[in-house]
Amino acid sequence: xxxxxxxxxxxxxxxxxxxxxxxxxxxxxxxxxxxxxxxxxxxxxxxxxxxxxxxxxxxxxxxxxxxxxxxxxxxxxxxxxxxxxxxxxxxxxxxxxxxxxxxxxxxxxxxxxxxxxxxxxxxxxxxxxxxxxxxxxxxxxxxxxxxxxxxxxxxxxxxxxxxxxxxxxxxxxxxxxxxxxxxxxxxxxxxxxxxxxxxxxxxxxxxxxxxxxxxxxxxxxxxxxxxxxxxxxxxxxxxxxxxxxxxxxxxxxxxxxxxxxxxxxxxxxxxxxxxxxxxxxxxxxxxxxxxxxxxxxxxxxxxxxxxxxxxxxxx
Numbered sequence: 001x002x003x004x005x006x007x008x009x010x011x012x013x014x015x016x017x018x019x020x021x022x023x024x025x026x027x028x029x030x031x032x033x034x035x036x037x038x039x040x041x042x043x044x045x046x047x048x049x050x051x052x053x054x055x056x057x058x059x060x061x062x063x064x065x066x067x068x069x070x071x072x073x074x075x076x077x078x079x080x081x082x083x084x085x086x087x088x089x090x091x092x093x094x095x096x097x098x099x100x101x102x103x104x105x106x107x108x109x110x111x112x113x114x115x116x117x118x119x120x121x122x123x124x125x126x127x128x129x130x131x132x133x134x135x136x137x138x139x140x141x142x143x144x145x146x147x148x149x150x151x152x153x154x155x156x157x158x159x160x161x162x163x164x165x166x167x168x169x170x171x172x173x174x175x176x177x178x179x180x181x182x183x184x185x186x187x188x189x190x191x192x193x194x195x196x197x198x199x200x201x202x203x204x205x206x207x208x209x210x211x212x213x214x215x216x217x218x219x220x221x222x223x224x225x226x227x228x229x230x231x232x233x234x235x236x237x238x239x240x241x242x243x244x245x246x247x248x249x250x251x252x253x254x255x256x257x258x259x260x261x262x263x264x265x266x267x268x269x270x271x272x273x274x275x276x277x278x279x280x281x282x283x284x285x286x287x288x289x290x291x292x293x294x295x296x297x298x299x300x301x302x303x304x305x306x307x308x309x310x311x312x313x314x315x
Contacts (some may be wrong), residue, residue: 036084039271041156041264045082046090046117047075048108049124051174053093057238058246064095072246072283077253078121080283081273090115098179101128101142109149119156123206123256126193130162131175136185143189147196150203156264158204158256159197161190163212171240204263206256215248216241224254224274250279 047053055070062068075091092108105125112120129142150157166180181189190209197203214221218233228236228251236248244252254274261267273279 036268036270038084038086039082039268041118041267042082042084042086042271043118044087044090044116045078045119045121046092046112046115047073047078047121048092048112049074049122050093050097050127051095052124052127052244052249052252053121054095055093055249056095057240057243058249069095074121074123074249074253077250077279077283080285081253081257081279083270083273089121090117097128098132101132102145105129105142105146105149109152113152117153117155119158120150120153121158121256122150123158123160123208123252125150125159126162127160130181130186130189131165131179133179136181139181139185140189140192143192147193151200154202156202156204156260157200158206158260159193160206160208160252160256161193162186163209163216165212165216165242168216168241170242174240174242201263204256204260206252206259208252208255211252211255223251223276224258226251226254226276246283247276247280250276250283254279 051064053074054064055073055076056064057070058072059070062070064070073091073093075089075093078089079086090112092112094104094108097104108125126143126146129146130139132139132142134142150159162181164183164186165175166183166186194205197205211221211223215228215233215236218230220227220229220232222228236245236251237243238245238248254276257272257274273282
């Protein structure tokens with residue numbers, strides 16, 4: 001009897017581990033988390049644009065005036081948002097766009113074209129064509145040049161309209177008063193952009209002007225299911241009242257995706273992450289998103305003068 005009692009704990013322990021005795025089953029293996037299936041149009045995106053695309057202010061370790069590139073740019077956000085296998089996006093964003101709008105627009109468009117992208121992200125590509133040096137007539141001519149450059153792309157082209165920064169309290173170091181078009185010229189430019197897009201099925205207009213209008217006025221608005229209430233301006237716009245924060249840039253990309261999906265019913269619902277808080281977190285992770293391919297970053301040219309640094313939410 002005593003021997004049985006001594007052996008009882010061992011028998012109970014064995015029974016607890018034996019399914020036949022009613023014990024716990026072995027732990028089931030964790031289900032494998034699979035990425036979404038590859039989406040052809042998302043295989044190799046290209047980004048062209050100015051300082052918002054170049055991530056100005058998003059990387060406190062980078063000094064753009066010394067030619068140092070931000071480690072966190074729109075390209076990283078786009079990369080992080082694609083859920084399936086894809087190549088590293090081509091990054092042609094250029095902080096110095098303001099210094100020579102036409103020349104940089106032509107060069108960056110040519111480089112992007114050579115990369116053979118499956119889609120082109122040009123959210124702030126036209127900003128310094130419509131803003132910047134010269135009178136309104138010159139600005140409208142530059143926008144026409146920019147639109148002509150975009151016509152060379154047959155893939156989907158996501159291009160932003162021009163926001164209105166008149167009276168927005170922007171830092172004049174980044175956006176001098178003489179660089180801002182008149183209300184009439186800005187209206188003509190945006191009308192031209194929308195009319196130009198009508199007969200081009202591959203063009204998606206990103207309604208950045210309306211989002212920035214609400215943001216500057218500190219009005220509530222919703223982007224891709226995320227609502228920003230009144231008082232959200234400091235979260236989305238930097239202190240210069242011109243450049244978006246990381247969350248603001250993620251919101252711009254979510255706005256672009258939202259507009260894109262309205263024109264492409266074949267885009268799988270889970271192909272792009274547009275939950276803005278989740279995207280903010282994922283974009284900051286190393287090597288977020290891409291699974292194959294490498295693109296070498298080009299060394300930025302130093303800005304000519306700090307007093308004439310370049311643009312904001314759209315530039």
